[in-house]
Amino acid sequence: MRRLLGFLALVALLATGALWMISAPDPLPMGEFADDPGGDPARGQTVFTAAGCASCHHAPESEDKLVLAGGQRFPSDFGTFIAPNISSHPQQGIGAWSLHDFANALLRGVSPEGRHYYPAFPYTSYIRMEPQDVVDLWSFIRTLPASDTPSQPHEVGFPFSLRRGLGLWKQLYLDPAWIVPGAESDEMRRGRYLVEALAHCGECHTPRDAFGGLERDAWLAGAPAPDGKGRIPALTPDKLGWSAEDVAYYLETGFTPDYDSAGGHMVEVIANFAKLPPEDRAAVAAYVKALPDGGAMN
């Protein structure tokens, strides 16, 4: 209820004018990503795997995770979002897009028609992606098969169905700055890039405030499961007493130190990380071990 009232208040303010301007989409300048220099699809595949694009965009019961037909449902406090078709199909997918359109979606959360995307699409993390990774990812994703399955509309009621309101939300929460400042070593920087930019661990492991924004001062401190009962565990050292090696082994095999085996949405994350080089798993583990207790950022 608090959420609804808060959002209604925002919408009411919007109607008053000035905020209408602030809520306008803020796309990349036309010149950026204007020419496609042609990326490296092999590198792009690694970006694709680490970023978990297929985990959300493959069809719900499909064995082939590379057909990005969409259709999976993501319940939230604001309604149910349904992942769209992002296959190479020119009408139902994104086959007719330019690199500029693609970069705008990932780095700004703005569609080719200039509308805001919902943050169920984790562009709040992807905004930190390296430009070269965007180019390589684009060159890879276009090699994937086309699917003619139409995208389904989200099941989101008023007022959240007003995409314009997301402009204000973005003013509050879309921030390209790193969450953990000052990563000292190459390994820590790689770990931070994987966690904060590509693999969007925070989308599940960090609690959200009344407007659905991530609480940066409880970073990776655990959160209620979005689909109802249960909690997604904390990754901060005060709660997760695992060694760095244990974390890396879990990301490879799904085994906890007492050989329980992972479940739920973490299974897809592990399937992806098992395909990455061991140095990447070690880098994420080093980052996780260096988190402050309770995820308190200052």
Place this chain on the structure above:
Amino acid sequence: MKITATRLAMAATVAALGTAALAQELPGPVKARQGQFNILAINLGILGDMARGKAAYDADAAQKAADTIVAVSMINEPPLFPEGTSEMDIDGTRAKAEIWDDWEGFAGKWSGLGEAAVSLQQVAATGQEALGPAVGQLGGACKACHDSFRAPE
């Protein structure tokens, strides 16, 4: 003296009532199924530690652990999952309601575990190198079921 004895008796009664109220008794089948999963994890731990080089390889111990996993995988599951024992019905379980909605799917995952367990049983005593892939395959069977049928804590 008397007062102390009465007090002690009272304290004992309160404590007994207290624990009874706190420890919600889980139905027998739920305790049994959780126990079976823990037996799996303990034996997988013996093999996993050998595969990772955290424990010295011991062919006899590896074979016994693999045999135990095969034995557990032969337990008939329906009696351990009676109606009314999902996480929606009672506290203290992580069994999702989907198990009952899609019993065939759940049973399929349990047979998947059986197959992976048998492959592991065949190689467990043949040397440390063979353990890694076989343990990984078994772990895949655990995850495949937890993915759809076990709720987070």
